[in-house]
Structure formats: structure tokens, C-alpha cells
Amino acid sequence: MNRAIEANELTRRFGAFTAVDRISFDVRQGEVFGFLGANGAGKTTAIRMLTGLLTPSGGSARVAGHDVYTEGEKIKRSIGYMSQRFSLYEDLSPRENIRLYGGIYDLTAPEIRERTAAMLSRLGLESVGSRPVRELPVGWRQKLAFSVALLHRPSIVFLDEPTSGVDPVTRRQFWELIYEAAARGTSVLVTTHYMDEAEYCDRLSIMVAGRIAALGAPAELKQQHGTSSIDDLFVRLARPAVSEQPIRLAPPAQDKGESKGPA
Amino acid sequence: MSPLVALLRKETYHIRRDRRTLVVVLALPVVQVLLFGSAIRTDVDRVRLAIVDPAPDEATLELRNRFTATDTFRLVAVVPRASDLDPLFRTSQAQAGVVLPVGFAEDLAGRSPAPVQIIVDATDPNTGSVLRAYIEAVIRGYELEQVRLKADTTTIQIGATSRMRFNPTRESSNVFVPGLMAFVLTILASLMTAISLTREKETGTIEALLVSPLRPWSIILGKVLPYLAIGVVAAVAIIVEARLVFGVPLRGSAVLLIFEAVLFILASLALGILVSTRTYSQRVATMGAMLISMLPNILLSGFIFPIESMPLLLRVISQVVPGQWFVTIARGIMLKGVGLEYLWKETLVLGGIAVLLLAVSTRAFKARLG
Numbered sequence: 052m053n054r055a056i057e058a059n060e061l062t063r064r065f066g067a068f069t070a071v072d073r074i075s076f077d078v079r080q081g082e083v084f085g086f087l088g089a090n091g092a093g094k095t096t097a098i099r100m101l102t103g104l105l106t107p108s109g110g111s112a113r114v115a116g117h118d119v120y121t122e123g124e125k126i127k128r129s130i131g132y133m134s135q136r137f138s139l140y141e142d143l144s145p146r147e148n149i150r151l152y153g154g155i156y157d158l159t160a161p162e163i164r165e166r167t168a169a170m171l172s173r174l175g176l177e178s179v180g181s182r183p184v185r186e187l188p189v190g191w192r193q194k195l196a197f198s199v200a201l202l203h204r205p206s207i208v209f210l211d212e213p214t215s216g217v218d219p220v221t222r223r224q225f226w227e228l229i230y231e232a233a234a235r236g237t238s239v240l241v242t243t244h245y246m247d248e249a250e251y252c253d254r255l256s257i258m259v260a261g262r263i264a265a266l267g268a269p270a271e272l273k274q275q276h277g278t279s280s281i282d283d284l285f286v287r288l289a290r291p292a293v294s295e296q297p298i299r300l301a302p303p304a305q306d307k308g309e310s311k312g313p314a
Numbered sequence: 315m316s317p318l319v320a321l322l323r324k325e326t327y328h329i330r331r332d333r334r335t336l337v338v339v340l341a342l343p344v345v346q347v348l349l350f351g352s353a354i355r356t357d358v359d360r361v362r363l364a365i366v367d368p369a370p371d372e373a374t375l376e377l378r379n380r381f382t383a384t385d386t387f388r389l390v391a392v393v394p395r396a397s398d399l400d401p402l403f404r405t406s407q408a409q410a411g412v413v414l415p416v417g418f419a420e421d422l423a424g425r426s427p428a429p430v431q432i433i434v435d436a437t438d439p440n441t442g443s444v445l446r447a448y449i450e451a452v453i454r455g456y457e458l459e460q461v462r463l464k465a466d467t468t469t470i471q472i473g474a475t476s477r478m479r480f481n482p483t484r485e486s487s488n489v490f491v492p493g494l495m496a497f498v499l500t501i502l503a504s505l506m507t508a509i510s511l512t513r514e515k516e517t518g519t520i521e522a523l524l525v526s527p528l529r530p531w532s533i534i535l536g537k538v539l540p541y542l543a544i545g546v547v548a549a550v551a552i553i554v555e556a557r558l559v560f561g562v563p564l565r566g567s568a569v570l571l572i573f574e575a576v577l578f579i580l581a582s583l584a585l586g587i588l589v590s591t592r593t594y595s596q597r598v599a600t601m602g603a604m605l606i607s608m609l610p611n612i613l614l615s616g617f618i619f620p621i622e623s624m625p626l627l628l629r630v631i632s633q634v635v636p637g638q639w640f641v642t643i644a645r646g647i648m649l650k651g652v653g654l655e656y657l658w659k660e661t662l663v664l665g666g667i668a669v670l671l672l673a674v675s676t677r678a679f680k681a682r683l684g
Contacts, residue, residue, distance in 0.1 A: 104524055104525060127526060127527040128527050132521070132525040134521050136517060136521075138518055138519050138521060138522035139519070140327075140517075141517065142327065142328060143324065147324070147327060150320065150323075151321075152320075152522075153320070154316055154323075155320055155523070155526045155528055156526065156527065157317060183331075
């Protein structure tokens, strides 16, 4: 049970449409796991199942050792979550946002005080700790949102396109925060559309039409598929799915390489 | 407890820092009472009266004096021919006219019927009939006095007097204020809840709440309680202001009235939540809240239009509009001074609607998660 996430044949159907089709993968403790896929490939649905927002239609999954069917409450206490929209209240100051989420996760008042001070000083935000968040530059907001998601010290944090709309320098700095968190033992599951970021991950999966088409360390995957970059690999895997009908339950026939098991 | 306190504090910040909302919340009750209390009046006062008196004699002068002796009428013209009234009515210089006959004094002395015609501007039919009744009352009073002067005991007289109970001077503000409370509370509760929940969807913050260990009911409670508190304050403000400015009485229990207001606010809040589960932008949320909560609560509550005179279909619909029940209850408590012993049925219905709507909206909110 040193797996942060274990998904086995996890499936979610919406009517006749199968958004997530029997995916199996795991995320290790302290690992940075990239969760890639074109829009509509099923990433968000998978994340919603793993964060307890959506009940799976089939298969099984454990998050932080808790069952997604029966222990949603425990899962919610063990995970952090940050979306591309940062989830901060813009009319509240960083301090107020931290206090709010501290309260929501049932931290004690001394804990909140201590962690607020530590967080603001680590991020260098002491001077703007009482300004409304909307006045902060996007990069600062993003770092703050990430730290707030880690406030209650979750064992896994889900980052849903955390860097969209952010400049390359700030993105690089943000990844340093991700590595720091991973070094402290926090598992990170991150979705992204930036393929350079995919290369930073310990391991990654590429979803195509609800299935995991590739899974492994970036170097391994590139070698297996004979591509020079994850970008090439992604385009090659995703293209057949994009050019055909959007609702297609079987993987493409002309799919080269070793995309995981056609149905 | 602590997570809920954190949510409540956050919601208070939102309300305090959103200037426009704050202005609406603070000014709405005050301004609405002034507007409805003074501008929109249906009671009749200082009626512009024109009298057609082709042949003035002591009897017509006396009757004319009776009209001018009260504050109810203001004599704008005395003209010789009935046709002279027409331009006065068309230009709204006169609202009512009384046409006296030639030889009015002789008719009265000779005890033959004296033909007097009453003409009123019935552009607004309600005002029109009130005017007619007022004028008839003046003429009847004069007639009775004449009969008495002649000490004529041979005719049988029925001295019917009427009393307008609970609102003897027929002040329209008395009737408006309970409806006005429904109106203001609906806006505060439905609209604000719908907008603020939808805003959290727009900014994506709702996701962070949903993946947190917060239960759906505590997210809803965190939203509902601040607006409930604001609603109660607004209700009290309206009652106090109505009393100070327009002398509207509160004859029954203030505590009971507040309790009923809480039930009504809860029903409105629930409608606001329901709207927010179906909308993704604040603009649509505003329209939705207006459509399913504000308009029915204003139009079908008896606030402006009497329910009794509506077509059957609307009367049936009005039975499930919480505002209808609240207005009935509030009028009973404020004007008639009755308590729960007479209003328990209405209270049960209002409470039932509130509970049902809260259950449905919490369910809809949860359903959105799965």
C-alpha cells in the first residue's frame, strides 16, 4: 500500500458514451505523474472519479489507500486539488484564502497561523499577504493556489492544467515547487498540454479516446515508440482519434506501436 | 463547526467587498418602502372635482360647500354646462364631476326627485369606483340632513353606516407593506443566492469546495445563512420604516412575523439554489431567479393584483407561490393582529413549501456532483 493511486479497469459511461474505458495505472508515493491526453480524451472524467466527485461505472480504484466507491470522504481529506482556474477567491487576500481553506480542512487556529506565516515567507508574499488576490500577478496567484492545495498536507495532489496561460519562466518556477512537494513525499498527478512539461514527469500516461494508449517514463516511451520527443509521440497517438468520429469505442486499426491493448 | 464558520466568514467578506451588492442590500428595503408607500398610492385624496351648476341657488351652494369642506375634494371649476366638463376631463384637470339640475332648491322643497349626475374618470377603474362612492356619500349626507330638517317622520329611514375594519382610512401603504416585504425578501434571498453560487461556478472556486471534505449541505448552509440574516434585518427595517414614515401598524406579534419571514426567506433561498444548479453565468442566473422566484412572488402573491380576480389557472398556480401565503400571513399579523391560532394553516403551507424547496434544491445541488 505504498501506491498513492491504484486504478484497475476504471470505467465511466455517460449513457452510450464511454468517457473512460477500463484504464489501469498506478502512481507511486512521491512520484510526479503526468496525465496527458487531447481535450475530450477522458482526463477530466478520470480525475473526477479519483477525487470522489464522480462515481465510476466499473472497475476499481484506491486513492491514498481508500476505495473510491465507499471511502470518498477519506479520499477528500487525503488529497489536494488545484485547477487551471486556481480556485482562489479573488476578493479575498492570500491570508484570508489560507484561513478559509485551513478552516475547511479542519486545521486548528494555531496550525493555520503557523502555516500561513511559513507559506507567505516561503513564497515571498508577506508584503502582499493582505491585498486582494486579484491584484497579484498570475504567477504569484498560481504558486499561492498550489501551496493552498497543499495546506492540509495531502499525500496526493491533483493539478488540472495548472500552468495554462502562464509564461515559460513562471512555468519553470512552478515546476520547481512541484519537485519540492514530490521530494517531501507528496505524489503529484498533473495534467498538461505543454509537452515540454511532460518531459519533466517521472512517468506519464497518454489517454486517447477514453483509453490509456501509452504509459511509462518519458525516456522509455520515446525509445519504445522510436520518437525523439513526447510531443511527437503524443501527436502520433492522438491523431487517429482526432480525425475520426468523436464517439468511437474501439481504438484505431492503423495504430502503430504498442498502444495498450486494443479492445 | 469550524469549516462552517470559515465558509460563513468568507461569504461575509464577499458581501462586504462587493460594493454594488452591498448598496442593493442596504438601499433596496429603504427605497422600496418609500417608493411604494408614497408614489404608488391607490387611496383617494384631494380629488380634482368640477361641478356643473347651471342655475345656482341656495341648495346648490350648500351642496357645493359640503364638497369643499373636506380635504378629500378640491374644487377646480364650477361651470354652467355639462359639455364644459369634457375638456376638463380630457386634460385631466378634473377627475370627477357632479352635474346639478336647474331648480335644485325647488325640487328639494317640492319633494320631487332631484336628478344629480356623477361623472368620474374611470381610466383607473378602482380609483373610479372609489371616487363615485365618495361623491355618493357626500350627496347622501346632504340628503339625510335635508330630510331631518323638515322633521319628516313619515318616511322610514335606514341609517346604514359602514366601517372599514383594520384599515379604516383605507391607507394603501397598509396593504402594500406586507407585499413589499415579500418583494424585497425575494430579491435578497433568491437573486443573491443564485448569483453568488453561480459566480463560484464562473470562477471555478466551487470545484475546490466540492473536492474538499465539506458536505453539500454545509456548502449550502454557508451560502444560505448570511443571506437569511440579511433578509431578517431587511424585514425588520421595512417594518420599522413603514411604521415611522407611514404609520403602518404592527398589531400582532413581531416575533411571529419574523418567524414567518424566515420561512419565506428559506423558500426563496431554495429557489435561488435551484436556479444556480442550472445556470453557468451570473447573467442567466439573474434571469432565472427573476422568472421562477421574483415574478411569481410579486405578480401572483396578491401584492399588486388581487388573486380573487385572476383566471382560474393563475389562482391555482398562486397556491404554490410562497409569496401568496406570506403576504396573507403578514397582513393578518400586521393589520388584523391575529396570531398562530388563525394562521396555523397558512404557516404550515408556507413551512411545507420551504422544506420541500430546500430538499429539492439540496438534492439538485448534490446531483450535479455525480
